Amino acid sequence: MTAAPQIGVLALQGAVAEHERSLRSVGAQVRTVRRPAELEGLDGLVIPGGESTAMARLAAPVGLMPAIRARHEEGMALFGTCAGLILTANTVSDAEALQGYDRIGGLDVVVRRNAYGSQLDSFTTDLDVAGLAEPLPAVFIRAPIIEEVLDGVEVLAEAAGHPVAVRQGRILGASFHSELTRDARLHQLFTELAR
């Protein structure tokens, strides 16, 4: 039996505890990350939902984004949800308030922030996800839309005509929150990817 995967959750701001709970429920060793040194020894890192503008600003003075990129190049897997997807996407079509702030990048998709509308347009749905036998409950909260996926990006799920879960190499991205439900199958998928 192999050792439990070491998974970090970026804890600058956002739904950190929910990811920790989901990851622990699938057997991962979990710790939070607020500084580059805390990335040491991680097999994977979850970038949670929250406000991407706040996270990008908090990451800048400690150099977290380049440090995450460097660790990813050494093999650390990434899982970005909602704001985390925005931070891992290579292109944000309405960067505005993110302008001038470093992001992680690496996922060859184009995303648009808050593209579904205001909180009144937030919704829940059950998704068919490639690799999962039963539909996955998904919570979309002021979610970004994946406008475009480039070559090499596999679409794992779609909703209302847009990709909502994607994978490219050792990066998993989702525009929704499965960490807000008790269904941890996407986290299971990620810990397997991170091994």
Added chain:
Amino acid sequence: MTTTQHSNGTPETGATAVNTGLAHMLKGGVIMDVVTPDQAKIAEQAGAVAVMALERVPADIRATGGVARMSDPDLIAGIIDAVSIPVMAKARIGHFVEAQVLEHLKVDYIDESEVLSPADYVHHIDKSKFKVPFVCGATNLGEALRRITEGASMIRSKGEAGTGDVSEAMKHIRTINAEIARLSALNEDELYVAAKELQAPYDLVKQVAKDGRLPVVLFVAGGVATPADAAMMMQMGADGVFVGSGIFKSGNPAARAEAIVKATTYYDDPAVIAEVSRGLGEAMVGLNVADVPAPHRLAERGW
């Protein structure tokens, strides 16, 4: 690129998971009071996770006196246009039509707030009738649970808004924490009376006793004016902080806002809190809660 098969059900909106969920996304963050689109941009640039759009910050409401009401829709719409982060706005306690207007304006969260003059001294808004989420103030556990029963998706402890005096915020978070700890220590058969005493539904009381925390996100508000204030609230177990008058009534709002954001993230690291506290200029001129005559204390509004 490969795509996969999908047959998705009709999306449902307005579900509780969506509204309590947005509050989860704000955790570890700072929500700032702003009175103009320019201030909203400064807040966003400083790393605020949301802004509270209002006409006057609590310190000015206190100074001006009179009846304080929902803000002008033009002002709220202008702030929604100015920023990409969530925008909250305040309705008077019990004023369900102000809430209807705010929902129509598509604010992301409504604060049913004691900072404004109450519109109903008996009933709060029936928040379950709305699709938009509500945050409500509480000074103790019973008040928090009654608001959650009425449909609040997020709770903030009240503190004493517009004073820059953090002592009431401390009192309220300590009270809520202590009451939760007491519930958790009770035998299951003692929870019936506890529910009666808290004037809250038994099932909710039982859940809080079991989880050892509120079923929704708990922020702290009212009197937070410095990075150290914010960090202290986080160390007390708050999920995040509201800063009202503390930022734009201070000498250097942009720097203070950014400092409070950093102190909220690194709340357990005195080195960071010391660093960000340097050279911030004047904090807001404070008002000791003890010097505020009881009838003028905002935290006593709500029941």
